[in-house]
Amino acid sequence: MIRRLLCLVALLLLSACSRPVFQGSDLTGASFGGDFQLVDHTGKARLLSDYKGKVVALFFGYTHCPDVCPTTMAELSAAMKQLGNKAGEVQVLFVSVDPERDTPQLLGQYVPAFDKRFVGLTGTVDQVSAVAQQYKVIYQRQNVADGYTVDHTAGTYLIDRKGRLRVLENYGAGPDAFAHDLALLIEE
Incomplete structure (x- = not known):
């Protein structure tokens, strides 16, 4: 009887310490990424760390993209709707990989069209390149x-x-995968 009780307690403790099961690829402990500074679609300098306290969805794309970018942004928008009131605890950041065309003004029209809370970020070619390298984005x-x-x-x-x-949520994962993984991170 005591042995069963000890086993039950051990199982409960182990389950309390377990990592969440994400639908995307678990990158916990990754040695890349980190803080950066770019300019938002209102022209204000922004650091990634400005959003500490929120869960951030960070996507690299461009406004003239014919397929991947609008699809991903639409999926993120749908995921925010699924999250309901919890969506206020998430910040979606769209980093342009086409800073020559994607001015803050253009990002200000494109990015919030998916959700008014979404923020578009850009910078000089060198700044964007540095952030992309930091996140292993090609x-x-x-x-x-x-x-x-x-x-x-x-x-x-x-x-x-x-x-x-x-x-890391792969392209085409869908809004359900985004909502699931964002919810797990919100609850941590």
Whole structure:
């Protein structure tokens, strides 16, 4: 009887210490990422650490993107709706990998169109490149007949309230996966 009770207590303690089971790739303990500074779509300098205390969804994209970016932003918008009142504890940040075209004004039209709480970030080519390298994001301009597109890493990073990189949501994961993983991070 005592042995069973001790086993039950041990199981309860182990389950209390277990890590959450994310639907995206668990990056807990990753040695990359971290704070950075860019300019938001209102022209104000922003640090990632300005959003400490909130769960951050960090996506790298560009406004002229024909598919990946609007799809991901729509999925994040739908996930925010699923979160209901908890959505106020999440900040979505869209970092432009096309700073030559994506001015703060253009980001101010594009990003909040998905959700007025979403923030677009940009900077100089060198600043954006440094942040992309910091997060292991790859992007490359591709010339086409009528201009150019930008091939880029399509995942979204989820960062916990303490500013730690925790999850990579792959492109196409869907709003349910975003909502699930964001909710887990909100509850931590």
